[in-house]
Amino acid sequence: SQKIEQNSEALNIQEGKTATLTCNYTNYSPAYLQWYRQDPGRGPVFLLLIRENEKEKRKERLKVTFDTTLKQSLFHITASQPADSATYLCALCTDTGRRALTFGSGTRLQVQP
Amino acid sequence: DAGITQSPRHKVTETGTPVTLRCHQTENHRYMYWYRQDPGHGLRLIHYSYGVKDTDKGEVSDGYSVSRSKTEDFLLTLESATSSQTSVYFCAISESMASGDHNEQFFGPGTRLTVL
Numbered sequence: 523s524q525k526i527e528q529n530s531e532a533l534n535i536q537e538g539k540t541a542t543l544t545c546n547y548t549n550y551s552p553a554y555l556q557w558y559r560q561d562p563g564r565g566p567v568f569l570l571l572i573r574e575n576e577k578e579k580r581k582e583r584l585k586v587t588f589d590t591t592l593k594q595s596l597f598h599i600t601a602s603q604p605a606d607s608a609t610y611l612c613a614l615c616t617d618t619g620r621r622a623l624t625f626g627s628g629t630r631l632q633v634q635p
Numbered sequence: 636d637a638g639i640t641q642s643p644r645h646k647v648t649e650t651g652t653p654v655t656l657r658c659h660q661t662e663n664h665r666y667m668y669w670y671r672q673d674p675g676h677g678l679r680l681i682h683y684s685y686g687v688k689d690t691d692k693g694e695v696s697d698g699y700s701v702s703r704s705k706t707e708d709f710l711l712t713l714e715s716a717t718s719s720q721t722s723v724y725f726c727a728i729s730e731s732m733a734s735g736d737h738n739e740q741f742f743g744p745g746t747r748l749t750v751l
Contacts, residue, residue, distance in 0.1 A: 620691065623740060628677055
């Protein structure tokens with residue numbers, strides 16, 4: 523069966539450290555993968571997209587890697603800040619024509635000051 | 636929030652009653668989506684639309700129907716609400732392929748529905 527798993531429900535780190543979140547998938551061949559941030563009581567907000575032929579993408583303190591052999595994406599936040607505390611969702615697109623996404627259940631990141 | 640509104644924002648209803656949730660956008664985006672979000676399940680796609688009067692089912696479409704008679708409005712209807720449909724419902728929109736590279740979805744603020 524198809525499955526998307528994010529490494530843990532919650533991740534606690536100290537301010538200034540690098541947070542690394544994992545997204546693993548099985549039985550998918552995604553054309554691209556996206557990462558979203560969700561704050562309590564709000565809708566998700568898009569952060570980054572990485573395509574199947576790309577290995578790495580960066581945006582400010584964010585970095586995403588995509589390994590289609592391992593079927594895994596890693597999401598890094600460097601020099602983390604308390605304001606980075608949120609739930610982070612990965613999402614796969616396996617049908618670019620329909621542009622429908624399948625989401626993981628998310629990882630809640632807590633950055634301690 | 637990218638010009639997306641959802642109404643109502645909160646609703647409490649009783650089992651067996653019909654419920655309609657509305658998503659309205661001012662971005663003229665072609666694609667619109669309805670998701671539900673439940674603890675432990677993340678966001679799950681209910682239905683989506685790729686144009687006026689063009690809709691398709693997502694992974695959890697049973698018990699739900701949708702309609703899109705105008706570009707800006709996408710309605711989600713629970714014909715006979717059940718307690719298992721208690722959830723937070725999010726609408727999302729996405730722009731056409733020609734106008735962007737990111738293909739990201741923009742989400743509304745959500746509707747919290749409780750079915751007693």
